[in-house]
Amino acid sequence: MSEALVLIANHGPVRVLMLNRPAQLNSFTAAMHGQLLPALQAAADDAGVRAVVVTGAGRGFCAGQDLNDPGMAAGAGGAPDVGGVIERHYKPLALRVRSMPVPVIAAVNGVAAGAGASLALGCDLVVAARGASFIQAFSKIGLIPDCGGTWLLPRLVGRANALGLAMTGDKLAADEARAMGLIWQVVDDALLMDAALALASRLAAMPSRALAATRRAIDDAMALDHAGALDLEAQRQGELGRGADFAEGVAAFLAKRAPVFKDR
């Protein structure tokens, strides 16, 4: 039986995926990619899952690419094929996270470096333990941010901060990351999973389809002008307006009862 490099647990409608290579700070091997992507896909395909939490085992969240993994970078003639690694592993991972039908929360329990930081920042909401940190480690080994980092960083914190973080590779403490607008919330270390699960449970009770559509609309609108964004809103709102969740939300409001959302 293969080693569980991603631990999977359910908390009601919340699916928790825990990266599980703690001795290597949960850095990515080809084998771990081979378990994480299917685990995300399974969560996407399971109608009972209404929110996903991604976290790490031990003291780290994820230290990015495992720089020792021989299965990752060997290209033709033994030369590193880093582009191939991105195509095979990090691009599908980033696209899968960003297109999940339910909200995805990163519960960052410790250091998130390189592609580990990109994985966290690509999630919808990032809740970090106060002792956690974020490092754009790429520049220190002669690479650029990947796993969506070049797209995410300037959108989250603007060009000046994005370049500052990416060029220096300096460690950013969780509180600094919050102050910069990089992440959503910082909590005491001991409260991290409770806080992440509470947030995920709240979101799980909300209209999943609208939440996923909100992510997509905000991402898409970044590339549009004002009129284009208004067109997009009309189109997407039109689709949601024909769904059962909108009818349920309005009916529940008018009846002064709690709504029960089912669309996904």
Ligand code: T3D
């Ligand atoms: O093919 C490709 O490369 C393409 C993909 C690129 C995407 C990327 O993610 S590039 C960026 C890769 N990541 C890094 O460069 C980060 C390297 N790690 C660090 O800089 C430090 O470990 C941290 C700042 C993250 C944490 O430092 P610290 O002092 O808290 O822990 P440590 O002692 O350095 O690490 C603990 C152990 O984890 C240690 O092993 P040991 O000595 O106890 O046996 C260390 O070697 C291991 N570890 C940490 N990060 C990695 C790693 N092993 C392999 N790969 C790692 N990335």
